[in-house]
Amino acid sequence: MQHPPVLTPEPGAPSQAPATVYKRAAARGAVFQAIQSGASFATVTHAAVAGEEAVLDIRGFDLWYGASRALWSVAMRVPRGKVTALIGPSGCGKSTLLRSVNRLNDLIDGVRVDGDMLLNGDSIYGSGVDVIELRKRIGMVFQKPNPFPMSIFENVVYSLRIDGERDRRVLEEVCEQSLVGAGLWEEVKDRLQDSALRLSGGQQQRLCIARAIAAEPEVLLLDEPCSALDPIATGRIEDLIEELKGSYSILIVTHNMQQASRTSDYTAFMYLGRLVEYGPTRDIFLNPQLAETEDYVSGRFG
């Protein structure tokens, strides 16, 4: 698998827009008005992003649910080994974008896409791409913990099982590594054969993370992983994300501004299917180039 070189801006890729144009706009919210009116709009991508090696390169990606357009020319490069957060008000297309990465949206009737994404340089939406093979390279954790109704052990090694792995030693090793990686090993090591449904909600979610990382994914997608959890469990998951940083490239959707600011390295702000502003988390939260982003992260809107 060849990795693309450190990226350089390409022609046609969203360029770095002159930030000042928007920030000094006469009326705050001009960007939103432009978006609502359907006018063309260019994402504001901070220069820092360009310095990162991209694990996932989303190129001018459009998506329609039937007649309604859900994603508008989204272009962003998800850096390798970092945590990238997707934020934005409900219905802005964060989850749609996330699910487009492993093509789970294919399962929904009437979905049509345009544009492409590259996972480590390999096309995701090219014709003839084997979706099954593609999904094996991407891990995903959902909003609600969704362990399979089987034992903890079988949950973790599910991705190996479906690849036909039968070697008990390999399975046990991967199980332990993944559970350690997900910070669950100490709690469940004595009851690996218990049903996963007996775990608490937070434990279940960490189990799902263990299940995802057992497949050694090239990118890990987290779709609001803490929205169904209590604050303590949320804290543990956030710590876990912190630990996974570096070993895994993580793309996380969150509603929680604090979570985004605490856990992520980069943050992308989306609105009505457009990627509005994308940059290092610190910059997005403390020094956004757009007033609308500032309004959103500070809670004045959204």
Added chain:
Amino acid sequence: MQPAKTPRPRRVRTTSRSVRAAERVARTLISVGGIGTIAAVVLILVFLVSVVQPLASATSLEKPSLLPGSPKGEQPLRVGTDEYGLIGWALRSNGQLEYRDLASGAELERVDLTRGGIPPAASSAWAGGEFALAYPDGSLCLGRADFATSFLDHDKAPESLRALAVGEHAPHGRGRAQRIAAEQWRVQEPSTGQRPIVQLPVGADDPIAVVEATRTTKGFRVAWLTQSGRLSVGVLEERENPMTAELEVEISTFAAPAPTGATPPQRLVLTGLGDSLLACWEDGRALRYDLRRLDDIEISEEVDLLPEPSARISALELLIGRGTLVVGGTDGSLTCWFRIRPPLSSTRDGTRLMPVHALVASGPAITSLAASERSRILVSGTQDGELRVHYVPTNEERASVRPFESAAGPVMALALAPKEDAVLAYGRDSVARLALDVGHPDGSARALFTPLWYEDYSGPEHVWQSSSGSDDFEPKLGLVPLVFGTLKATLFSLLFGVPIALLAAIFTSEFLSPAWRTPIKSAIEMMASLPSVVLGFLAALIFAPFVQNWLPSVLALFFCLPLCLLAGAYLWQFLPARTAIRASGMPRLLAVAACLPFAAVMALSTGPLVERICFGGDATGWLNGSVGSGFPGWFWMLLPLSSALAIFAAAHFGGTWLRRRSASWSRRRCAGFDLLRFVALGLGGAALAALFAALLHAGGLDPRGSVVDTYVQRNALVVGFVMGFTVIPIIYTLAEDALSSVPQALRLASLGAGATPWQTAMRIVVPTAGSGLFSAIMVGLGRAVGETMIVLMATGNTPVMEWNVFNGFRTLSANIAVELPEAARDSTHYRTLFLAALTLFAITFVVNTLAEVVRQRFRKRSYQL
């Protein structure tokens, strides 16, 4: 101060009266409806139970009424009663036939049957009041103790009779009259029938010692033994002279070999229609003569009717149909004998007289026996005065009583009223009349559910045969063959329907896009609306003959279809990856569909070929066992199993290694290798099957006689296939619901982890929906159990108990439909059919309850997810 704002008056919120009334009416209607439904079901159940319940009732003998003024006398030859048990008769060895009013004990008539004062030298009397008396001079009198029945209406009835209530009876004329309706009286009077005297060809110096006669279809068959030990058989043919209207009797005599023994035999017994003659000695020794060829009478066998050496035969009786001989001994043993056809018999007629039912092993001597004229009820009396009612097929003693006050006296003679409602017992010094309620001895749990040894059968068997053309037929009400038939129908239809329905449900819920799901589901549910009578009609008149005509091809399809689909799948892998993925939607489905006609053509062509090579060109003949050996049958039956074994072994022992090796191979190379492996596994499976088949064949086992055997046009294969169509929609729709209710999150998690839809379905969705699928199958099972029309029309309704796919069967439901219109109300048969209904009800109730319980559990569990 500001003027106080008049607040808007608060709206008074009350429930209006009409709403309350509607509420009350609705509540009442719903309660009444709900409770009514439950009550209706319970009532049906109560009704069924109430009809069935008398089957369990015991046989009862009421307290005897002793007739006053009964004469002391010796043992009568035979006693009997009229149809209604009002008048009794007794034939005595001195040639006197007495008729006696059974209410008052008064003698009504006495018929002198002597020949000018000479009493008969030998006599024989049998059921129905018929007797044969042989006089010393060789003349034979055939007659019958009979009754004349006449009816009186209001005008003719005397005053004394008008006072009677309906059912009561009183003496009238020479007999007795009974009021049977408001204005009708029935009079029974003795009327002895006597046929013209026949002269038997015996010499004056050699008088008759023993005589025996029986009625045949054309007249009588008589056997007699002279004092010198000469045994002869005579055939009496009666013909009415068309000119004089007189009865002419023609006798032809045939000599039989003389019975061998120190003394001449004491009894002769003609069994059946006189096709077999037994010469019995008192010690139990008996010779059986084969009378089928009268010009060549031979001794078939010698048997010992009483194994106990010191015992003597004290009573002999033939059950209805004269096929079963009941032997009572002085040792108290009571044994029923009939002829069976053992596989290796040395006798000329291939049959052997066997002791089948030992009703009583030992006890006080059996002194008298009486058999019923309508069933296999037998009444026996003992030396110490006990009277017992037996039911022969179940080997049961149904009731016993001591009719006489003085316990010591023996029961000297017995009669069972023709309607089985009274027993007449002659004691040493009194006559007792006992009212009898037989109940339903042929509907007892033993008769219904255990194998019984019926007459002429070679061993105890479960048999259902409720009716026949003849009156002396033995009804065989074994419910087990019907339950078996129901299970067989259910099993074969589920074997066919369940895989198709479940796979279809998995396909629609897991592989089909939601836009297609609804129309396809509705279409399959429409299948359920096809009336089963139409399906039965199609099965019986179209499909069954088709399968019969094309049997090799139809069977070949079971092998060709999976082979074609698998081969197609392996060939599909040769497509370049891009093409394969682009064509994964509709084109792939079309390719699968294209496999079907291909498989059909292949089956049509290979079927006859395989038939020629393996089954001598005659598959039906092979099934009948007339051609070929068991080897090819075993081979084809074991082929699927051996292939599965080969695949499993290959995956288990080389799967991981192969997966690692092939990871770096190109797609084409993988596909080629897979195809090679498929062919190799197929051949390996065939070799394995051949090996197993050879082993089984060498072990002397033949598949014919097990699940494959003689071919019958209406068979379980046809029914399984067609009934599959009725269970598929039900199982499909419930299974699809169960699969769809598996949370989408699980599906997404599995697919997101890179599982294929098939892996997702098999590893996640199906196990999660498992109990729902189970309950779907159970509901389908309930439907198959209760299905009537298809099995009625397409099974041949033969109540046989064999697993042969190519034979028919009879189910409980079809049996009810066929026989209930013919069953006499409140007869054992009628009640047994209701028991069949109750059994069916119980099976479906249990199955549906099980399904519902599992479904509730499943729902609870799905809340957890």
